[in-house]
Amino acid sequence: MVLAFLVLAVVGPLINGHGPNEYVGPPAQRPSAAWWFGTTMFGQDVFAQFVHGLRSTFLVGLLGGALAAVIGMVIGFTAGYRGGAVDEGLNMVTNVVLVIPTLAVLLIIATYLKVRGVVPEAIFIGLFSWPWVARAIRAQTFSLASRDFVDLARLSGAGGARIVVTEIAPNMSSYLFMTFILLFGGSVLTAATLDFIGLGPTDGMSLGLMMNNAVLWSALPLGMWWWFVPPGLGITMIVGALYIMNVGLDEVFNPKLREL
Amino acid sequence: MRRHFGRKLLIYAVTFFVAVTVDWVIPRFMPGDPVQTMLARASLRPEANQAMQAYYTSVFGLDVPIWEQYLNFWGALLRGDLGVSIWLFPQPVTSVLLRAVPYTIALLGPAILLSWWAGNKFGAYAARRKWLDNTVLPVGYVLTATPYMWLGILLAWALATVAGIFPIAGGYSFDVEPSWSWGFLGNLAQHWFLPFASLFLVGFGGWAIGMRNLIIYELEADYAHYLAALGAPRRLVRRYAFRNALLPQLTGLALQLGVLVAGALVTEIVFSYPGLGYLILQAINNQDFFLIQGAFLFIIIGVLLANFLVDVVYVLVDPRTRVGMRGGA
Amino acid sequence: MSLKVDNLKVWYRTLRGDVRALDGVTFGVADGELVGLVGESGCGKSTLGKSLIRLDGRMRHVDGTVELDGKELPIGDDAAMNRFRFKEVSIIPQYAMSAMNPTRRIGKLAAELLESRGVRPAGVREELLRRLELVGLAPEVLDRYPIELSGGMRQRMVMVLSTLLNPSLLIADEVTSALDVSTQKAVAETLVDFRDRDYVKSTIFITHDLSLVYQIADSVVVMYAGRLAEKAPTDALVASPRHPYTRMLLAALPEVGVRYGARRLAGIPGSPPSLLDPPKGCRFRDRCPLAFDRCATQPPLTEVAPDHHVACWKAS
């Protein structure tokens, strides 16, 4: 499912030549052979917008998710492995960022950015969605750090960083991967929210932006469902698929869930 | 345990301080100045404009050194004064916000608690029926994956635009005046329902899944096996499992608050429901920092309080924290 | 004979097929007898313990019968089994430390458990307190949460709880493995004590620690790869083990006082066969120094001396 969309996002823009904002057809057309998803108020091809939207959606997901994962891991590992004062300090930071409502911050930042693109958006999202990861990883690291194979490594005189990379991280790789998936989904949703509020990329196209436009140009009373249904559906499909995929992995990784 | 709360309070204090400072700093770093924006809307004669510019700059206290502005900000804040709105000049930000907050709370409160409650119940219930489990799982995941606004739009379209059962927008009909009559309350409830529903559904899915998975973990716990081995009926075992699974769910609630607030904001926007979210959007569109700042503060404070509440409840329900073990959010 | 196990077969369902954890086990336990059940890990001793009280999700009762005080235990039928659990058969689980719900006060937990089995808590409270005292626990523990008790205290608590209704059979599954030597001794003695006071009629004491068995058990059952290797009165078994496996087990025991330099510890070379599709005949064959062609067929469990049963061609 996800892959299908991914492919679509990559090749989509190629198979239909025109950009997402070009006026290619008659305005407000229902979906048809010519316009698979119909056209907008101004005769832009909804399908074209959709595929471009998918692109930025994946971009945000990957970038935001990755960034958050990295920060979370770095902080989580150091806190969990070093413990002591370092841990206390990082813990404090984590809690602070954790409690601050992300969207509110993003809103404010976004408002003050002069011109916004997809990439900075993703980065900001990443910068604020790492705390729970840090927390989880810290906990895991704690339990692992006391295992004997880690002691062994320590005895063999390996440095902290090396131990984390070579001994600890591999032992939670499955966990890390699942975390990343969750973060991916999270970033996508957050981005969609921002875009919808109208704080999305000021250039280019995204699924959230499509919904935003649809609402702004009163697609509802005009009954232009083909304008606001696809983008939302796209997001739901992608994120939902990811989550379910996560369950799959989860069941592979711990047999307990397999029973019953 | 005292230590436990000590740390928490400290964290909250720091958070609050940081948040407020960020909140104060950002507007100062952004292009243009508020007064100009405000006057830009009044197409004045240039000579008048100069005078007004100076005048309003002083009205908003932007004519003193930056550090002094910061101190004043705190001073005012402690007096519960968040300054004057630019967009709604000369209304004080506080009163503007106070008018919006009840709507948001009325939306968020029930949505959060109900979805949490129902979600948990349902998740626990689903966990014991195979077929139900198989249906609930995907549905739940899809629900959590749904962007709030999209669900909102769909509901608005289906139930309001097409079916016409519910109003599309607003806090209450335009032809009534507020009063404590059933008619009015009904009217309120009717406008409240759709936004509430879209918040509720998304939340519900998430909690149901969370609970379902936790229960399954709990049922594999040693105590569950022991009880079973001693022939205790499934009822008892499940009761324990459910109760124990509630704890992590509670932590989850605390972690989720931020997201939930976000959800409320967009939902309000979809239904132009006169709460904080809708206000914030307008404040943003009108570049009214004082209002944005204020709203942000309200949210921060709200989330902090809620978090603290969760902490307290957690300590009350989980003996382990009470025994002084570290635990809870 | 309070417990009669006849040709019991309990298999594990796995993705890769059936694991024959118990493959035709036959033995009996007399009233008041305290049987030690020993064997390498994975030989099926815990499975045996479990199947006597509750099969977990993946276990399947394939064949054979279990009879307790003349009544057959419907071990394959989870619901029907409930009648016997706690009252007739009870268990002290391996994980006794964590066997109690962490979020319930112990007293409340006990009360709720008893009620759910139709026993009025008030009725047995006296007895409960007495037994707590016996194991050296103050009545206050009932108002505590498990987390507030030390590991040892928790374990004793569970022992009291499990035996509160005077079951006729008690299964003590690896109860000592997690403890230090001195506590091990105490726990073991408590088991004997319970038996002497008739809190329980007979006890099956599952462990891999032969020396402990030697100290407390009346008789010993040695299991290997899902089958019975040898069952005999403790002294007989230690004095004259007949089954090569038993011998090697005993040989593997360090004798206190003997310097290892003088006599190398003889571990048992090789490892038990996979129970997915176990080899025909005697399962110890591959590791057995005495193995010969006859071993290709499964040796029957034969009584070589009073109450001394062995499953080995060489033994008889």
Place this chain on the structure above:
Amino acid sequence: MRDKLRLLIAVAVVCLLVAACTGGGNDAGSGSGQQAQPAGGAPAGPASYPRNETLYISGTQWGPPNNWNPIMDWQYATGTEGLVYENLFIYDPMKGQYKPWLASKGGWTSKNVYELTLRDGLTWSDGKPLTSADVVFTFELGKFASVPYHNLWDWLDKAEAVDGRTVRFTFSEPLYQQWGNHLYNRAIVPKHLWEGRSEKDVATGANEKPVGSGPYLYQTHSQDRMVWVKNDKWWGKTALGLDPEPKYIVDIVNSNNNAALGLVLQGGIDLSNNFLPGIATLVKGGYQVQTYFPDPPYMLSANTAWLVLNTTKKPMADPAFRKALADSIDVDKIVNGVYGQIVQAASPTGLLPAWDKFVDKSVVNQLGFSYDPAKARSLLAQAGYKDTNGDKFVEGPNGAKIELNLIVPNGWTDWMESIRVVGESAKAVGIKVNTEFPEFQALVDARNKGDFDMLINNEKQLSNSPWEYYDYMFRLPVQESQSTANFGRYENKKAWSLVQQLDKTPTDDEAAMRKVTSQLQRIQLSELPVIPLWYNGAWAQANNTVWTGWPSAKDGDSHLMPVTWRNYWELGSILMLADLKPAATK
């Protein structure tokens, strides 16, 4: 804890039930009733306004009503001026004439003395009489530096009450056009209530519970609405013979287009002055909705959207380049594609249709421009703009690369779409124009500092005189912050002196005015400091379900502007209220 939850769910369930019931009930009744119910609305509660006596309008109020101070004329709740506080005259741009309102007559008794007479029997809504003292007081408030019309006193010498109904204004330097503007823009406030107020109060006070002289009174307001109730003791009933029909006017604060359009279609809003995309298709769609014109452009024009060029930067400093750019823009594509024909393309002068009589056709024919890519290309070539580096885009005569940014505020969707068109058509003739959407704040900043290439602006609304229009275009001197006019920083002494001359021309001497405007147009069209693109509509969608008698182009209908925006009540739409009839009585 779980008990708490129990309680909560109980409460919530009740809420849901109520919701469901009312919902269901409404559904049942909605078959026919729906249309007449606002907000797809609930059965009206007890304290509700009878539908057939209430006028629902929208599109004027951009935020919760927050002050009723006529002095802050860009902030007050719309209707404060016009419905509550009134002006000496009103100006009907459709006919291009002043209508006496509070004043019965007024005129210049000498070159720099203006004398006006108030009507007899004017009263404030608190019963006190409205006299010349109030008028003098109102104008003298302008002596506060923080009052928007402060600069009036740069050229007004004194205002005095000759008698109870006569006011004499003596000017140090009469600026006739500006004065004409003041005559219908200054809302007269009651001296007896305002006398004591401090400057802060006058300039920035919220003035709750406003007491005015107008046909309506403050009823109530909330986040999303402003409610006015009819003033039965209004002086105009007898003096003007006007009797506004609606007992209540509910002004619905703009939310989103969905809500607005939905309400208009359901008849929840009687008159919407929102910009409602897609309305064109609906006017014909069998709904009860009507616009001023039955077909394109559907709407009257309210202001001109210009492409403002920063003339201090190359290549915009070069008139030839500006003209080439003007020729390259396919305005029709904006009109049809973006606006669905509800706006019309601007004439080369950009003067609104209402000012047509001030357009010198001969000049336009000679110097005017129109969409003509070929011509644009040749103009560029002649002026030495050639593609020297083969990137398909022209470079400057000195070979300098040309890449320009065209900006509009983010979120102003119709403009955002529009400049995409501009960008594309400019690129088509080889001028590289990129589009950007900074936040309004940032844009205003850049605009005032002159730190931009091009932007769209439409800040001058329809008014009594083309003078305002040219003042906006040519105003000098250029300050380091240009906050209200001449954002392009175009400097032309001759043009500016002509503008000032126009200002000093008496409003009734149209011949003289035309002479000046024709010269201004010659300069404008040969220099093109800004490029007029299209006329933004005076958006007005009226629904006939409950009220009829809306202004329209049809003969027999009143030809007023059906617009209730800020400062538009004074432009005649106040008269519209008296023409409305309940649909039932039709």
